[in-house]
Amino acid sequence: MAQNDYQDFISKIKRKTGIDLSLYKEAQMKRRLTSLYEKKGFASFEVFYEALSKEHQLLDEFLDRMTINVSEFYRNSKRWEVLEQKILPKILAENKRPKIWSAACSTGEEPYTIAMVMSKFMPLSELQIQATDLDTNVINRAKAGVYPERSLNEVPAEIRKKYFTQEGSFYKVDDKIKKTIVYKQHNLLAEPFGGPYDLIVCRNVLIYFTEEAKDELYKKFSAALRPGGIFFVGSTEQIFNPAAYGFDTEDTFFYRKQ
Template sequence: MDLEYFKEWVYKEFRIDLKAYKPTQLHRRILSLMSRIGVNSVDEYINLLKKDAGQREKFLDFITINVTEFFRNPDIFNELRNKIKDELLPLNKNLKIWSAACSIGAEPYSIAMILDEIAPGGRHSIIATDIDKGILERAKRGEYSESEIKNIKNDQLNKYFKKQGENYVIDNKIKSIVTFKKHDLILDKYETDFDLIVCRNVVIYFNQDIKDDIYRKFHGSLKKSGLLFVGATESIYNYKDFGFDKASTFIYRKV
């Protein structure tokens, strides 16, 4: 399989830089996807992606790893809740937050619920970004299956969701806090003056140089004493190199 040729085509077609991904994992994921649909060569797969919108959507969803849920790793999310309450809100009553690689929106909506519970009077804003336009459209709808809301407590479910058929739709008050935008962590510019950046279970798929560059840009996007919240498999061991100190196991503070 000519992976380099495929990477170049994907970049031209979708503006997704697959060179940033760990090659072994990437190769395995692409081969797995091709095998599932019975495609035997790169050229055959490219031709399929050119003419079949459904297969393009499947490829983008597969390659951008849209796996998420509300309050993923609840104990760690509770730690974030405490940091927001004890460290960020005393400095600023109106928080500006970035949920990077937000997928179906479960993560930014989780944070919006936390803010409504601990600081309901604030004019908070959450910018939620992802590379996948289709997944952003789904996130804006705020409609979720029972399995996707499994970590939500009953009182939160009753307060923030309405059941429609088999699914649950999030309340407009929570939706209004979140603005969804398309953004590529590797290629696009970063906004600034964030109190908190949440980016979980994404950079593990990137090579080390890209990871380091993202952490440096996150540092530049945060206010002084702002927090970076990462995934449960993404401890930053050399966090001091990027201008952070450790606020908690998976939370880092800009110094």
């Protein structure tokens, strides 16, 4: 019964929101959503869905829980050093104004980090980065650009001084950085990708998908890059057969389209 309850829930959610939960690893997603509905006092997925249909706020909260928003600036800072010292100089040698996409950008730390790194190479007025996420709530938080101190743990001191202002116990991102990002809602699994991009950054998201969904996404990311373009993934997301998607390994967690 419980299994069917979840399967019914999945198909109703897909019809209602266009989001296909079956593409996420089932055990993780089911556990996360069960704890949410139990916390709210519901007894089953069926009752939970009825409530979601009626209460907009509950639906928002459900979407928030579904999209995994754990982010910070310069996350795994050594990788950002590789981007700055090794990857970007090559990209910029081929295109002075590269086309960059931060996919599944969550609350904005990642696209803002890209902009801060890029600011060492070009005037911010010439920079535009596309950033997308499934969840409009997190996009709104990203646009606000206000973060708790723990999000800044790995930010280099000179960058912190230059691009953040402290307001009480929070830190606000400089408007010059904020203006470089264009935010848009986008469903990676269901909607087409634009392109061709010079750099696509999609980190710490793919681990939540099934192998089939991941396979599909790697193909889409590859198709969205120009030849020689770079795909930058998270530090638990190594692609073990990059050639299958038309990639060569450029560095750990960086893949170059052949």
